[in-house]
Amino acid sequence: MKFSTILLSFCLMSSYASAQTEALPQQLLKELKGSLHCKITSYNGTEAVHQNVFTGNEISTTSGEWKLQLQCAPVAGNSKAVDVNAIFQLTEGSALASAVSVSFDFSKWSTENYVLVPASVYNGNRYRAIGNGYNPAYPKDMYYNPKVPLTISNDPRLVLEPGMSSLVDLQTGNTATPAMCFYSPKAKKGFIVLTLQQTKFGNNGLTIKENAAKDSCSFVISAPSMRKLATGFGDFHKSGDVAPDWKAGDEVALPFRIYVFDAKSIPDLLAKFMQERKAITGPNHPRNQLPMSKYLDVATTICKNNFVTVPAGSYYLPENGKDFQLGWVSGMMNTYPMLAMNTETERDRVAAELDFVVNKLQGKSGYFYGGITANGKLRPEKMHPDFPELQAMVRKNSDVLFWMVKHLMLLKAQGHGSMIKPEWESAAKKLAAAFTNSWKKHGEFGQYIVPETGEIAVFNSTAGAIAPAGLALASAYFQHPEWLAAAKAAAEFYYTRDVVKQGLTGGHCGDISMDADSESSFGFLESLMAIYTYTGDKIWLQRAQVQAALCSTWVLSYDPVFPANSDIGKLQCNMAGAVWASIQNKHAAPGVCTSSADYLFKLYRATGNSMYADLINDIQHAHAEAVNMPNHTTTNNLIGSSMERIQPSDAEGKGSIGNFINTRNSWTETDGMLMALELPGIYLQTDTKQLQVFDHVEAQVISANKNGITLTLTNPTQYDASVSLFAETSYNATKPLSYTEFLNWPKLQVKAGESIKVLVNRNGQPTSIL
Template sequence: MMKKRSILVWLIFVVYVSSAAGQQRGLPEMLRPLNGGLQVSIQQYEGSALRNTRLFHNNELTDGENTWQLAWKTAKAADGRSCDVTLTCKLVKGRAAATALSVAFAFGQWDVRNYVMVPGIVYNGNRYRAIGNGYNPDYPKDMYFNPAVPLTISNNPRLSLSANDSSFLELSTTNTAAPAMSFYSPAAGKSWMVLTEQGTRWGNSGLFIQENNRRDSCIFRISAPAMRNRAAGFGDFHRSGDKAPDWNEGDEMVLRFRVYVSDADGIPGHLQQFMHARKSVTGPNQPRNLVPMSKLVQLGTDICRDNFAETTAGKYYLPENSRHFQLGWVSGMINTFPMLALNDATERRRVAEELDFITSRMQGKSGYFYGFISAEGKLGTEKAHPDFPALQAMVRKNGDVLFWLMKHLLLLKAQGHGHIIKPEWETAARKLAGAFTTTWKKYGEFGQYILPETGEIAVFNSTAGAIAPAGLALAADYFRQPEWMTIAEAAAAHYYQRDVEQQGFTSGACGDISQDADSETAFGFLESLMALYNYTGKPVWLARAKVQAALCSSWALAYDPVFPPGSTIAKLGGRMTGAIWASSQNKHAAPGVCTSSADHLFKLYRATGDEQYAELIRDMQHAHTEAVNMPGHITTNYLIGSSMERIQPSDAEGKGAIGNFIHTRNSWTETNGILMAMELPGIYVRPGEGKMYVFDHIGVARVAEDRVSVTLRLTNRTPYAAAVSVFAENARKASQPLGYTAFLRWPKVNVPAGGELTVRITADGKVTLQPAADNHR
């Protein structure tokens, strides 16, 4: 079967569509610089096995007694960079069983060094060594204590490393963060991408990429509907069960897509062009206002408050659904931050008790922390191998610890409670920053897994230390250690050049994947780039942050998927634009970034004025709220205000999982929901400048604006009272870095459930409620 696919006669680089009516004007010319052509065919199947392919010529095709016709509508952009296509395929005569439509873009003079990206699942073609055949595979022995270890991924859809193997991958549009395929050609200096809709009348469409045996040509193909032999799971594959439709005389199908071809400045330029284009076919989304951000804070912190426990190991807020303790990543030293931000004496004492427990029980001699301890007090290892019994820990977790521990110290000082900071906490932070510094000097990288006792890197490679430069930058400023800032800049430059510029992805942060591309390193590295810009003021970090934000956007759902009618999300009317795909192994989206408010995106928006960053974080916050368990909106089998990590548009977990929440809860999704509600303003406004963006679940209308103020009418159509935080400033202040505790100073406006009120906001941040006559229910 694979050989038959390799020799299909699609690699004739001619456009087989008529231009008699000017229907395709401009499309061939766009593809020519990349030695590309377009072919349309019908494909006949037996089950999911391809049996026959018939090409259209001059928009017509006769296949026995069947007659097919194509009708084209195209619109080329004025700048020549894109072309919109609406293609209608009609069976004019006859009856066709098990038949799909195929639109194939074929490229000659192909180079395996081309960067191939399908957002949310395929980065650099996933052309890396793969291991295992399932979720979270064990690492082979050769990956341990081996600085030369190649980047190694799980068994994911991928183009081949070997010239001896077939090289193709097959996906459904719902495997992606946006229904799109793309590549960047270094030889041509050009970026190509095609974006389409989720599906047609026949269901979800398919996305296929196939190289020929010589690797000098490649086809990118849209199939309507998706006709995969195998569907991708969590590090494995299963039979797709895809079925081609039967056509009756008069049946027609409409396929819409947009093609981009443009000059690009390397992979970074390609990523930025994708961010601009990612909603161009599916269109703007319309997020719903469901629950005010202040209500999410109240519900989430109440859940966390009730989960404080005393175990044999120590006192801490329970993670997930377990009494055992996990540090960083999805739990400890992160969920304490919003509890500390409440400025409540009881929770401040509890946070202090957890910090005591962590710093006294979990730090190794090297300065690195262990990532796990049981409720009984037994330290645990991560990614263990029987030949290497020493306990290991995730580098990513240690990066989280340094970053969030520093944020705790800054928050206590900002609240006026700096006097309760214990020397032991600061000593622990110093030792951890010193450990990262020592590792960098010795190895020139941070690795993926380390030994907390000795500081040795157990597993090299990946971008697992993506957030470590942020922690080092905070620590360098706090402790006045300029060497740590130097190390932070060197590490960030290394990750950017090796992983973003050369590979086009970041990888390896999650504890349950291999070194797969993942969203968590993407957002974690953006945190580091914005931290460096914050503390150094160097434009290079802001420029790189823009590129990194574009990479982050490739992990975010760019549209509201259509879920099966009987699924939970469909019944709730869920709008999931902004949900974040986890990794190329874990093929599901989640309500938010694990684990962060992603307020670094807001800081980037503030520094640049580019609203695409604000829109992305607005989408993320609203997608999170769609997954929160509320009266009449049940998503978990737990408490009101709880949430869980699975938003599943794909069949990676089987067709029955599509659109159905797993009725459990995940503390990390609750934590990032609280963090988004705390660390993002409800309304950001620049009075007198005509600039405003709304993140909270309220309506806002501009009533009046003058040189120094703006008057707004706030409308709350949710069933919950809203305390809306307002961040107002002028352009001069916006040019200055925003600290990590700025949210403490944002005034709040109380808008009753179902109510309206009018406020006047001045450029110095003051908010004044207007006379009662202007406010009504």
């Protein structure tokens, strides 16, 4: 939905407001010792010169007369939510370089409050910060220190130091959802304010100001944003924001919705956020343009042509150069869809890569090194000159364990178990044992380890988010209960320490500090669903729902407006579903690094909650928008290629907004292949007629009788589609899904532009095409 349409519908909805309803927001905010104030501020550049606060509906300044209308309406069915449309009008005179704002001012503030701005601020980012740029080096005191504090890059944050005021100054382009939120442990209340991306002046500002005493705090929405400094990738630069000039008759509307609600914990706030994140922006509009089967065809073609034999060994390239990087950005993960092709050539290539990884990268401790050059030299990670031991990311090792076992499971499911070499299984066992030993010794996995000794080099963070998933799979595959016990204990630890108490997970990416990031959030959801799969214990399903809510804070919940002359603007891409990287790397990307996110589908299937299906559907369709195809040029690179930059913010400069980069990223291409494999194109429950479409086709139930359910399928794209169908009963949906279930899904062939009818029998099989 375009901004002008959203604003019009919002104004129409609010038009019945009366003078009595103007008190509604103030009454609601009182529950948190808060109040609402509307302001006009004049500027010299980005320096505020003078501020006028409305005490009624009119203000006189030295140059003009202003009028304020507050159109307020209670949200239907929710006594703890109010819609407000603040209309600022200059009725007489003029106003140079002036911006308008709405401020939510809270007294009785506490630094214990959890503050959230989706994709930008988690727990106020109130942590130790280092460096002044991208991927800062760790100081010496962070090594071999079990008590190392959570440490982030130079990101917008509420300060730790007493006696210092705080300023977090953002614009809506820095967020996955234009929102600011907090949870008060003392009041047992949550606060959420949602707004729109922009007005006619451009993107809105989102500002949080905390006083030096840290006992009052203001959350401010401004039109337009008026930041002194814009945040970059671990640094700041001059914003270049400009306040507009006004003449008599000019006006702007600033709509928003306020929630104040009972909340016992941070998870309560996260759950409420996920439920309401699209409440103002409304449903987004994913475009059906690239069938998953067509994408799988073009992306596997790229991967086939990127298999190399170099002095170090033989492997599919995980990067644009010939060096190999394990895990994270698809090393030994892009092998999985190639193995799923089930051809002798690709099986042999996957086997060669497994040989290479096992023989060249595993250290004596069982942990793996994170990468190797084409000439066979091991690549160090996060090194410090005082500690010469080669280190590796815990996250990469978590990926290795999880994906290695998935490869073994897939080979057996395909009937090729005889290909599995004892060395592969031995390597997986050694790695599972290494993780278990670390857990027993330290009660955590750390962020960086020394593969030679197994010692943790850098403690803390949620870098081991996927490790419990790998241990759970290894436990089931090798029938080793101790590993499942370690998985459960580690997942319990991370859930309590990081999700419940801090409302964030982080330290998962190789190019950040311990910053909050999306990859650990989604990775930990993978672990929670894996443990649920192998235990059937509903407590893990409940925790997975909380974690999915945290994941949703990283995903664009609406279709941002991009500059009309930008790459995305010209293609008119709908980018809801793009996944933000981290609080340091301020951009979104097409997909979850690196995963199909099929655990979201599994969570939807287990709970019936359509929010999870909606989330994965958004992610899949945003991915397709970034794929380079004929008549849809994105990367200016190979057909089927994609890259990791979907940029709604000016973190890389205003000229970068909405522009792709002429390159490709293996991990985003791997994401698409995995989604095409591990997500069904169509999901149907044959007894409840529940229907969910993930592929780029349209489907609906047209009849049901004793013989089954008849569906119509329409393919509106320019490509023929082979659509996977997963049909089952609601009873079967209560049973956890196998990791290789996708091998059993029948395919429905729908030519470009055509419609077909399909009869699905009670056993979930398409029995005829009418």
